Amino acid sequence: MNKIVIGNNGLKEKNIDNNIKVNYSVSNDFIAVNNLEISCLNDTDILLDYIITSDIKINVSINLSDNVKVNLFEKYNDGILKIRNSYNLNYKSELKAQKFYDVEQIKQFDVINLNGEKASINYILKTISSNCEKYNLLINHNAKNTTSNIINNAININDGQIIFDVTGVVPKGNVECLLNQNNRIVTFNQNKCQINPNLLIDENDVAANHSAFVGKFNDEELFYLQSRGINYNDAIKLLIKGFLISNLTFDDEFMADLDLIIKKYWG
Amino acid sequence: MHTLKIENLTVEVENRKILDNFFLTINSGEIHVIMGPNGTGKSTLSKVIMGDNHYKVLAGQIFFDDKLINDLTVDERARLGIFLGMQMPLEIDGVTNADFLRAALHAKEGDNFKLYNFIKKMDKTVENLKMDKNMIHRGINKGFSGGERKKNEILQMYMLEPNTLILDEIDSGLDVDSLKIVGEKVMDYYNEFKPAILLITHYQRLLDYIKPNYVHIMKNGHIIKSGDFNLVQIIEQNGYDFF
Numbered sequence: 001m002n003k004i005v006i007g008n009n010g011l012k013e014k015n016i017d018n019n020i021k022v023n024y025s026v027s028n029d030f031i032a033v034n035n036l037e038i039s040c041l042n043d044t045d046i047l048l049d050y051i052i053t054s055d056i057k058i059n060v061s062i063n064l065s066d067n068v069k070v071n072l073f074e075k076y077n078d079g080i081l082k083i084r085n086s087y088n089l090n091y092k093s094e095l096k097a098q099k100f101y102d103v104e105q106i107k108q109f110d111v112i113n114l115n116g117e118k119a120s121i122n123y124i125l126k127t128i129s130s131n132c133e134k135y136n137l138l139i140n141h142n143a144k145n146t147t148s149n150i151i152n153n154a155i156n157i158n159d160g161q162i163i164f165d166v167t168g169v170v171p172k173g174n175v176e177c178l179l180n181q182n183n184r185i186v187t188f189n190q191n192k193c194q195i196n197p198n199l200l201i202d203e204n205d206v207a208a209n210h211s212a213f214v215g216k217f218n219d220e221e222l223f224y225l226q227s228r229g230i231n232y233n234d235a236i237k238l239l240i241k242g243f244l245i246s247n248l249t250f251d252d253e254f255m256a257d258l259d260l261i262i263k264k265y266w267g
Numbered sequence: 268m269h270t271l272k273i274e275n276l277t278v279e280v281e282n283r284k285i286l287d288n289f290f291l292t293i294n295s296g297e298i299h300v301i302m303g304p305n306g307t308g309k310s311t312l313s314k315v316i317m318g319d320n321h322y323k324v325l326a327g328q329i330f331f332d333d334k335l336i337n338d339l340t341v342d343e344r345a346r347l348g349i350f351l352g353m354q355m356p357l358e359i360d361g362v363t364n365a366d367f368l369r370a371a372l373h374a375k376e377g378d379n380f381k382l383y384n385f386i387k388k389m390d391k392t393v394e395n396l397k398m399d400k401n402m403i404h405r406g407i408n409k410g411f412s413g414g415e416r417k418k419n420e421i422l423q424m425y426m427l428e429p430n431t432l433i434l435d436e437i438d439s440g441l442d443v444d445s446l447k448i449v450g451e452k453v454m455d456y457y458n459e460f461k462p463a464i465l466l467i468t469h470y471q472r473l474l475d476y477i478k479p480n481y482v483h484i485m486k487n488g489h490i491i492k493s494g495d496f497n498l499v500q501i502i503e504q505n506g507y508d509f510f
Binding site: 219220221224225226228234235239242243246 | 367
């Protein structure tokens with residue numbers, strides 16, 4: 001797997017093969033912005049690990065050539081981040097982006113451009129929000145027969161507040177597009193949590209759906225777990241872990257990290 | 268020897284009385300079956316015994332081995348050895364069956380929990396129940412058919428070895444072959460551990476495998492008639508309106 005680690009001072013580790021090309025630069029016009037560009041030339045897996053403890057601004061651009069399939073894993077740890085990710089998919093390319101966040105604060109703007117016919121993205125975002133998090137996601141179906149499947153899942157705790165703003169766009173003429181949005185926030189406080197699911201579709205031959213949920217874990221799920229002798233706290237921990245790992249295919253190392261993260265918050 | 272005793276239980280949900288002056292005592296080694304028309308409170312009874320706080324107990328007591336358990340939480344009741352086999356077992360995505368069972372067994376055994384023994388026992392039970400071995404690493408009941416869900420309940424029962432079983436319509440959603448496996452496995456469990464069993468069902472077909480000592484007919488929130496297996500034949504011939 002290709003591995004790129006971003007730290008406080010920029011690129012920390014780059015262990016890559018010939019399937020991708022990476023450019024990294026820092027622009028310093030007014031405020032320092034880290035720019036990372038990854039070109040994916042062949043099928044491959046990439047891990048982007050952000051180990052950041054200070055404020056940082058990052059622009060990331062990930063470009064998939066025609067017919068290329070990429071599994072992208074993104075881990076965001078600590079720090080106050082402002083991130084803009086751009087995913088650009090050409091003809092028949094497929095991206096599975098799995099993103100996990102345990103950060104102090106974040107403002108993120110992700111743009112997905114499905115530029116080539118039959119391009120498809122499976123975008124899965126999981127976060128533990130304990131302060132202030134805002135995620136904007138724009139999915140442009142710029143070509144016919146393109147597919148986007150978006151899953152945004154958040155656990156909101158402590159002083160956390162979180163907003164998901166998710167917009168899918170299909171211009172007229174881009175027929176046979178499939179759009180799916182599933183946004184879910186499980187909250188443990190009374191702070192503001194908001195989901196804004198938008199589907200801006202100017203074409204009839206499109207299948208689009210969305211679901212949005214803000215609330216607590218289902219009482220029936222808790223009852224089921226407790227009915228096997230598991231106490232309330234352990235049942236909650238099981239549900240949190242299940243919620244955070246469902247649909248993810250991170251490796252064992254990540255799963256061990258996740259256990260530590262859960263321990264950090266829930267003992 | 269364990270005893271589950273329910274006295275004068277009256278329960279409501281959403282201002283509607285579901286159980287009304289309900290009495291029943293079940294001892295280890297006894298199999299009781301409750302039959303009755305839809306909406307008469309059978310599933311409510313099972314959930315109230317387990318401590319589901321959606322139901323409001325207006326009056327009455329539930330004793331386990333002479334200890335009043337009305338105020339115990341769901342997990343505390345489960346750790347006493349009471350097991351509810353659900354009518355509609357839930358799907359919980361992300362929480363694997365293995366993690367779930369490990370947490371449950373750990374809760375029961377505490378420091379005596381041994382991971383190796385757990386895995387060995389789980390593998391053996393999965394095989395005995397003719398279940399797909401991969402299911403253990405999938406989310407709880409994720410993508411399971413009705414029959415697989417019921418077998419998963421039986422798997423949990425074997426893993427936790429409860430002393431008191433409440434089986435709420437475990438026959439629903441089962442095909443003929445699955446019904447046979449589930450029925451036989453419950454009886455195997457009974458023969459090995461001699462638990463107290465409270466079976467809730469609409470149909471005689473489950474009773475081809477699980478032979479009750481006592482049959483109760485429930486209507487309007489309480490038992491209106493009790494008897495032996497012959498009562499089942501009368502219900503089959505005449506329906507519940509006969510009573």
